[in-house]
Amino acid sequence: MNFDDTPQEAAFRAEAKAWISANAPKQYEEELRKSSLGRTVLKGANILEVAKAWQKKKADAGWACLHWPKEYGGRGSSPIERVIWQQEEGPFGKLSGMFIIGHGMCGPTMMAFAGEEQKRKYLPPLASGEKVWCQLFSEPAGGSDVAGLRTRAEKNGDDWIINGQKIWTSGAHYSDYGILLTRTDPNVAKHKGLTMFFLDMKSPGVEVRPIKQASGQSDFNEVYFTDVKIPDSQRLGTVNDGWNVSLTTLMNERMSIGAGVSTGFPELFDFCNSLMLEDGPAIEDRSVRSKLANYAVKASGLRYTSMRAISALSKGERPGPENSIGKLVAGSMVQEVAMYALDLQGAAGVLSGPEEAEVAGKFQAMLLRAPGTRVEGGTDEIMRNIIAERVLGLPGDIRVDKDVPFNKIPTKGRA
Amino acid sequence: MNFDFSDEQKQMRDEARKFLAEKCPPKAVREVLDGKAPYDKTLWKGLAEMGFLGVAIPEEFGGAGAGHLELCVIAEEMGRANAPVPFSSTVYLAAEALLLAGSDAQKQKWLPKIASGEAIGTLALFEGKGNPSPKAIKLQASGGTLSGVKKPVPDGAIADFAVVAARTGSTGRDSDISLFLVDLKTGGVEAKSLTNVDPTRGQAELTFKNAKAEPLGAAGDGWSILTQVLDRAAVLLAFEQVGGSDRALEMGRDYALDRIAFGRPIGSFQAVKHILADMYVSATLARSNCYYGAWALSTNASELPEAAAAARISATQAFQHCSKNNIQVHGGMGFTWEFDCHMYYRRANTTALTLGSLSYWEDQLIDRMRKKNAA
Numbered sequence: 001m002n003f004d005d006t007p008q009e010a011a012f013r014a015e016a017k018a019w020i021s022a023n024a025p026k027q028y029e030e031e032l033r034k035s036s037l038g039r040t041v042l043k044g045a046n047i048l049e050v051a052k053a054w055q056k057k058k059a060d061a062g063w064a065c066l067h068w069p070k071e072y073g074g075r076g077s078s079p080i081e082r083v084i085w086q087q088e089e090g091p092f093g094k095l096s097g098m099f100i101i102g103h104g105m106c107g108p109t110m111m112a113f114a115g116e117e118q119k120r121k122y123l124p125p126l127a128s129g130e131k132v133w134c135q136l137f138s139e140p141a142g143g144s145d146v147a148g149l150r151t152r153a154e155k156n157g158d159d160w161i162i163n164g165q166k167i168w169t170s171g172a173h174y175s176d177y178g179i180l181l182t183r184t185d186p187n188v189a190k191h192k193g194l195t196m197f198f199l200d201m202k203s204p205g206v207e208v209r210p211i212k213q214a215s216g217q218s219d220f221n222e223v224y225f226t227d228v229k230i231p232d233s234q235r236l237g238t239v240n241d242g243w244n245v246s247l248t249t250l251m252n253e254r255m256s257i258g259a260g261v262s263t264g265f266p267e268l269f270d271f272c273n274s275l276m277l278e279d280g281p282a283i284e285d286r287s288v289r290s291k292l293a294n295y296a297v298k299a300s301g302l303r304y305t306s307m308r309a310i311s312a313l314s315k316g317e318r319p320g321p322e323n324s325i326g327k328l329v330a331g332s333m334v335q336e337v338a339m340y341a342l343d344l345q346g347a348a349g350v351l352s353g354p355e356e357a358e359v360a361g362k363f364q365a366m367l368l369r370a371p372g373t374r375v376e377g378g379t380d381e382i383m384r385n386i387i388a389e390r391v392l393g394l395p396g397d398i399r400v401d402k403d404v405p406f407n408k409i410p411t412k413g414r415a
Numbered sequence: 416m417n418f419d420f421s422d423e424q425k426q427m428r429d430e431a432r433k434f435l436a437e438k439c440p441p442k443a444v445r446e447v448l449d450g451k452a453p454y455d456k457t458l459w460k461g462l463a464e465m466g467f468l469g470v471a472i473p474e475e476f477g478g479a480g481a482g483h484l485e486l487c488v489i490a491e492e493m494g495r496a497n498a499p500v501p502f503s504s505t506v507y508l509a510a511e512a513l514l515l516a517g518s519d520a521q522k523q524k525w526l527p528k529i530a531s532g533e534a535i536g537t538l539a540l541f542e543g544k545g546n547p548s549p550k551a552i553k554l555q556a557s558g559g560t561l562s563g564v565k566k567p568v569p570d571g572a573i574a575d576f577a578v579v580a581a582r583t584g585s586t587g588r589d590s591d592i593s594l595f596l597v598d599l600k601t602g603g604v605e606a607k608s609l610t611n612v613d614p615t616r617g618q619a620e621l622t623f624k625n626a627k628a629e630p631l632g633a634a635g636d637g638w639s640i641l642t643q644v645l646d647r648a649a650v651l652l653a654f655e656q657v658g659g660s661d662r663a664l665e666m667g668r669d670y671a672l673d674r675i676a677f678g679r680p681i682g683s684f685q686a687v688k689h690i691l692a693d694m695y696v697s698a699t700l701a702r703s704n705c706y707y708g709a710w711a712l713s714t715n716a717s718e719l720p721e722a723a724a725a726a727r728i729s730a731t732q733a734f735q736h737c738s739k740n741n742i743q744v745h746g747g748m749g750f751t752w753e754f755d756c757h758m759y760y761r762r763a764n765t766t767a768l769t770l771g772s773l774s775y776w777e778d779q780l781i782d783r784m785r786k787k788n789a790a
Contacts, residue, residue, distance in 0.1 A: 001484055001710045002417045009416065080416055273788065283785060286778075293777035296784065297729040301700030304418065304707045311418040325696050381685070387695050388688035392668050395683035 012081050016088045023057055024092045032091035036267050036362045040094055051095040055129025065103055065127040072119055073127030079313040098171055102126050102133030106179050109249045113236035134175035138168040144382050147190045153182035162228040172208045172221040175201050181242050186407040193406055194242030199230050215368035261330040264337035265299035271341055298333055321390035328383040335370035338363045428488035435496035441755045447499035447615045453573050459500045460532055469530025477527030483713040487654045494655030495662045497758055499615035501535045501570035507648035509536025512578040516632030516640045537574040539565035539621055546775035549589045549638050556581040561623040571619025572608040574599055580637055592637035595628035613761035645770050646723035650708035653730035656766055657705050660698040663737040663759045667691055667744040694737045701733035724780035731767045738763040
C-alpha cells in the first residue's frame, strides 16, 4: 500500500511536468479549468482546432496515446505512467474529449483485428489527432440491445454494400473514419450474424445528420448508409464474428469511459464553499454538509477504486467487469449534484445565462447533459446487469430471442 | 504507487478468515446473542494465540510488531465473522490510546496483557446522548480520582481497564479535557450492563466514585489525543464494516441463487439482481475508501483525518445498506430469528454509532476538507 512515486515514476512525472509546462496552450487554461460536463467553450477559438493542435504537439513529442505501442503512434507506457500523465496534464486533458472514442475504443479494436499494414497506416494519424474516429454501433432498434441492429452488409465481389441507419454516434460530424457493426446474416440468431468493418466516413452514400440534444448542443448524430461500398480488406475479424469483435470494443469502452468520468463533486464543493445563504455560508449549514459528505465519499470511493484497478493492471491483471461501477455511480451522481446545486440557488436556479447564473451556468449545463451520461456506453440498468451477472454470478436475464433467427424476432410491441 | 495489500498481508487475511470460519461460526455468535455468555472467551483466547490481538503492538510490548495494515486485514475478517468479542474496544481504542499517549510504564503494564488476551480494555468517552465533543464531558477529575458516570461504554462490564476522558479545567476550551487510565478491578467503579440493539457487543454504564486514576498523556492534551484515537479506530472499524458488508452481500447472493419463486431462482429477476448490484457498488466504494484510510493510518500521513472520516462514512453506509438489503432479498425468512441476517443488521446499526454517529463524521469530513482547501 503505497501512494508515493517510485524513483522511475518520479522521473517520468518530472519529465511530463516540464514538457507540459513548456508546451501546453496556457491561454486556455483558465477557461478549461472552469469548464465542466456539458460546457467546454473557448472564447474566440474553435475548440476542435485547439484540441487537434494540442494532440499533434503531444504526438510529435511522444506524449500521445501513452499506452499504445510506439510503432502505432504511442509511447508504450505503463498504466501508472498514464495516470501520472493525466494528473500532470490537468485541465488540458479536457481537450481530449473528441479523441476518447477513437483512442479508447476504435484504436484498440483496430489493434486487435486489423492487418499489420493497416495498423501502421491508420493508427499513427489517429494517435496524433490528425484523423478522428467514431464508433457506429447503436441503432434505433438496437440501443442497449446492441446485437439487435439492422444495418445490412451484403457481399458484392470484393466489396460489401451497406444499407441502414445508425444513431447516437458521437462525433460522426467531424470524424474521418469509423468502425461499423453490421448484420451479414439475418437467418441466424442475432449474435451470430454480425460483422465488423472500418470505413472512410467521406465514402459516397454516408450521410451524417446531427441530433439536437436536450442540452441544445449537438454531440451525437444519425448516420445513414445508402449503398455504401466497403472493401472486404476493411473487415475486422471474420464474417459473422462481429459480436466477439464488438465485445473487445465495449470492454475498452467501459475502461475508458469509466476511468475518466466526471462526478461533479469538485465543482459542488467549491460552489458550496463560497455560496452565501440567507442564514450564512452554505458550507456551515448542517444539511449542506451532510449532502456534501455523501457526495465526497462517493467521489473518493470512485477515485480509489480506479487506483485499485490500475494497481491490478500494472501487475498484469486484465480489466474486469467491476470497472462498470465508475460510469454507473458517476452518471447518476453528476445528475444529482447538478440538481442539488440548482436547489441551493432557489428561484434563481432556473437561470442559465453565463452572466446571470451562479458560476456562469455551470450546473445548469451539467443538468442538461447528465441524462446522457446515464445512457451512453450502456445504461445504468445494463451496468447493474453486468455487475450482477459477471461479478456476482447471478443468472442472465431470460432472453426469448436468443436462439431465434434474427428475421423471426418480433419488431413491434403491441400489434 | 501500489494500491493494494501485499501478498503477505493477503495471506494473513486468508489465515484469519480460515481461523474465524472454524472458531466463530454463526452458532458461536448466537451463544452470545442468546445471552449464554457476555463474550466468546474461547475465541478470545484463540485470537491471542494466533497473535491477532497484538498484531500492531510492538514486540517490546509483547505484540507481533507487524503494523496497522496487518491489523486492517484482521479487522475485516472480524467484521465478516461478526465476532462476539471485545476486539474493537480493546485493540482499536484502548491499545491505540496507550500506543499514542501512554508512558513507557503504562505500555509495559497493559500492552503485553492485551496481546496475550489477559486484559480487556475500553474507552469511556460518552455520557449519554450525543456525539464526541469536549463540552459533553462532565466527569470530573480531582486529586488523582474520577467521579461521574459514563455511558454507553463498549464492553464496559467485562473490561479490566478503561481509558477515561475527564474534565480537568473550566476555561471552555478543548484543553479542559484530559485522559486517565483506570484499573477497573481495583474498586471505585461500578459497572452495569445495558440492554442494547446488538447483544453480541456489550454496552455498559460505568459509575466512578472517587476512583483511582492515573493520567494518560499530558494534562490538557486529552481532546487532541482522543481525536487521533477516534480517527485511527474509525479506519479499523471501517474495515470491520466492510467485512460485514461483503458477508451480507454474499448471503444475499447465495440465497438469491438457491431460492426458487415463480419457477426460477429469484436471482434471475432483474429487480433482485439490481438490489445485489447496488450492494456490491456500496461495498466496493467503501473498500476503496478504506484502503486509502489504511495507507494514511499505516504511514501516519497528514491525510489521515480526512481519509479516516471518508472511510468511516462510506463503510457505515455500505454496511447499513448491505445488511438491510440482505434481509430484503431473503424476504420473510430474512426477518426470522432463525436466519442470520438480523445479526449483521444489528451489528451494522450499532457499529454505525460506536464512534459517534454518521452525521458527526459527515461534519468532521467537511471541516477537514475545508481546512485542507484553505491551506
